[in-house]
Amino acid sequence: MSDSITAAMLAIGDELLSGRTKDKNIGYLADFLTLKGIDLKEVRIVSDDIGAIVEAVNALRSRYSYVFTSGGIGPTHDDITADAMAEAFSVSLPHDVRAMKLLGDHYASRNIEFTDARKRMARIPEGASLIENPVSIAPGFTIGNVHVMAGVPSIFQAMLDNVSPLLKTGVQIISRSIDSPYPEGTIGTRLAEIQKNHPETAIGSYPRYDGKVYSNQIVIRSRNEAAIEAAAGDVESMFQELAATS
Amino acid sequence: MSDSITAAMLAIGDELLSGRTKDKNIGYLADFLTLKGIDLKEVRIVSDDIGAIVEAVNALRSRYSYVFTSGGIGPTHDDITADAMAEAFSVSLPHDVRAMKLLGDHYASRNIEFTDARKRMARIPEGASLIENPVSIAPGFTIGNVHVMAGVPSIFQAMLDNVSPLLKTGVQIISRSIDSPYPEGTIGTRLAEIQKNHPETAIGSYPRYDGKVYSNQIVIRSRNEAAIEAAAGDVESMFQELAATS
Numbered sequence: 001m002s003d004s005i006t007a008a009m010l011a012i013g014d015e016l017l018s019g020r021t022k023d024k025n026i027g028y029l030a031d032f033l034t035l036k037g038i039d040l041k042e043v044r045i046v047s048d049d050i051g052a053i054v055e056a057v058n059a060l061r062s063r064y065s066y067v068f069t070s071g072g073i074g075p076t077h078d079d080i081t082a083d084a085m086a087e088a089f090s091v092s093l094p095h096d097v098r099a100m101k102l103l104g105d106h107y108a109s110r111n112i113e114f115t116d117a118r119k120r121m122a123r124i125p126e127g128a129s130l131i132e133n134p135v136s137i138a139p140g141f142t143i144g145n146v147h148v149m150a151g152v153p154s155i156f157q158a159m160l161d162n163v164s165p166l167l168k169t170g171v172q173i174i175s176r177s178i179d180s181p182y183p184e185g186t187i188g189t190r191l192a193e194i195q196k197n198h199p200e201t202a203i204g205s206y207p208r209y210d211g212k213v214y215s216n217q218i219v220i221r222s223r224n225e226a227a228i229e230a231a232a233g234d235v236e237s238m239f240q241e242l243a244a245t246s
Numbered sequence: 247m248s249d250s251i252t253a254a255m256l257a258i259g260d261e262l263l264s265g266r267t268k269d270k271n272i273g274y275l276a277d278f279l280t281l282k283g284i285d286l287k288e289v290r291i292v293s294d295d296i297g298a299i300v301e302a303v304n305a306l307r308s309r310y311s312y313v314f315t316s317g318g319i320g321p322t323h324d325d326i327t328a329d330a331m332a333e334a335f336s337v338s339l340p341h342d343v344r345a346m347k348l349l350g351d352h353y354a355s356r357n358i359e360f361t362d363a364r365k366r367m368a369r370i371p372e373g374a375s376l377i378e379n380p381v382s383i384a385p386g387f388t389i390g391n392v393h394v395m396a397g398v399p400s401i402f403q404a405m406l407d408n409v410s411p412l413l414k415t416g417v418q419i420i421s422r423s424i425d426s427p428y429p430e431g432t433i434g435t436r437l438a439e440i441q442k443n444h445p446e447t448a449i450g451s452y453p454r455y456d457g458k459v460y461s462n463q464i465v466i467r468s469r470n471e472a473a474i475e476a477a478a479g480d481v482e483s484m485f486q487e488l489a490a491t492s
Contacts, residue, residue, distance in 0.1 A: 001452075014450055014467075015450060015452060015465070016272075016276070016289075017276055017285075017286045017287065017288075017289070018276060018286070018419070018421070018464065018467070019273060019276035019277035019278075019279075019280050020278050020421070020452075020479070021452070023272070023273070023274040026269065026291070027261075027265060027268040027269070030262070030263055030264060030265030031265035032265075033265075033451050034264050034265050037459065040263045040264070040265075041263065041265075041292075041297070041298075042263075042290065042291065042292055042293075043262075043263070043289075043290065043291035044288065044289065044290050044291075045272070045288065045289035045290075046287075046288055047288075048450070049288060052287075052288070073433040074430050074451070074453060075430045076430050076433075076437055076438065076451040077434070077437060077438035077449075078441075078448075078450050078451060088409070089325045092483065096436060107431075112431070113274055113432070114433055115432060115434065115435060116434070116435050117430065117431050117433070117434020117435045117437075117438075118434070119434070122420050124482035130286060132364070135455065136455065136460070142399045152453060152454065152455050154455055154457060155455065166274065171411070173264070175264070176400075184320055184321045184322050185353075185361055185363050185364035185365070186359070186361060187322075187363070188321040188322045188323070188361065188362070188363020188364070189361060189362050189363045190368065191323060192322065192323035192363075195323050195324075202260065203323075203324070203351075204260055204261060204294070204321040204322075204324050206261055206266070206267070207320060207398060208381065208398065209381065209400050209401065211400060212342045214382070219261070219266065221260075221264070
């Protein structure tokens with residue numbers, strides 16, 4: 001699975017680490033990127049700490065094609081993602097003219113005061129392009145290969161839709177799931193052989209336990225459908241052999 | 247909030263990054279650690295790749311009091327967490343006598359063959375202590391400050407219960423949530439002042455959007471209850487002033 005387009009996610013917020021908020025964006029982004037043929041390789045969650053955010057985004061943006069961040073772009077003092085991005089890219093953080101107009105028009109049309117706090121949301125690192133926010137107007141932004149988006153799931157998702165056309169897409173990874181009639185411990189050694197014989201695939205084995213019954217699913221992933229067919233054939237043959245000998 | 251006991255989580259598995267599996271362990275661990283007074287500072291999710299796991303666990307274990315890992319300790323070829331931990335700690339990975347007996351007795355009592363694949367689950371890095379697994383017997387292990395646990399949530403949770411008595415506990419962080427009658431943009435500047443005047447607290451502002459209505463919650467966190475009271479008083483006063491002037 002070489003030559004792939006890769007991505008990382010950086011979720012930002014004390015509330016994710018305290019347990020107050022259960023993240024919903026990681027799984028959503030994972031599904032989204034899989035459909036685009038982009039490999040999500042790593043996720044980090046860090047607190048509302050400038051140093052931690054800067055270190056994480058610099059580590060990730062140098063290593064992967066894209067970085068997607070969530071959280072910390074609102075109007076309050078704990079929203080410091082824009083500050084961290086400006087620091088990571090060593091650029092200034094002015095009140096962006098485009099964002100000031102978007103937000104100014106929005107609040108004017110609703111007779112809402114355009115407070116200093118709301119103006120914080122127009123601070124965009126120099127050189128960044130805006131990501132439109134159809135839900136609550138305050139934009140995200142793209143700087144370099146980093147897409148900075150909101151943490152509220154409905155806004156995160158809407159921003160991701162707007163980023164979507166700009167992303168290079170890879171050859172989509174296809175996956176085939178096969179329910180295993182046998183537990184992992186019975187098939188483990190043979191399955192390792194099958195993996196070795198089908199290097200173009202990534203074969204995973206995923207046990208579940210619902211409190212009463214164990215079940216197990218084999219998932220074969222590849223960008224090459226023929227390779228999946230071949231590996232799946234060997235998995236089915238393994239099951240038939242086991243059925244014949246038990 | 248100094249002198250705290252800190253922790254990181256490392257969730258391991260391709261299935262978390264492809265979207266196939268939506269992680270449930272991060273939020274669970276976050277709640278668990280908050281109750282123990284341990285600060286979860288960082289989470290990483292990496293794929294089933296030895297190099298990625300080794301790099302992440304080495305980065306995290308040197309930085310935080312504890313690291314908790316989930317996933318990759320089953321019997322199949324894609325379960326490589328034990329290999330990665332042995333490499334990270336530069337120790338060997340023998341079939342552990344204690345684990346072999348636990349598993350051997352378990353399978354013998356159920357007339358299940360103790361296959362080579364199942365014996366993989368007895369490979370424990372040298373010097374590690376075992377974490378009991380009441381659900382499916384195959385143990386986790388603790389090496390240095392790293393607690394290595396299963397990815398299946400019910401087993402992860404049972405193992406965490408067994409690790410719990412061994413953890414140093416900190417002074418518990420208390421939090422107070424106050425529903426804000428005002429949106430973030432209205433209170434942002436004053437809230438930043440309140441945060442500045444109450445440095446012993448961490449004040450967060452958490453907007454929600456349910457598709458129709460925005461709401462906002464102020465959360466004040468601290469290990470010092472009096473500090474929370476004082477900050478909460480200032481937040482309530484702010485709301486009263488705003489009500490009087492609007």
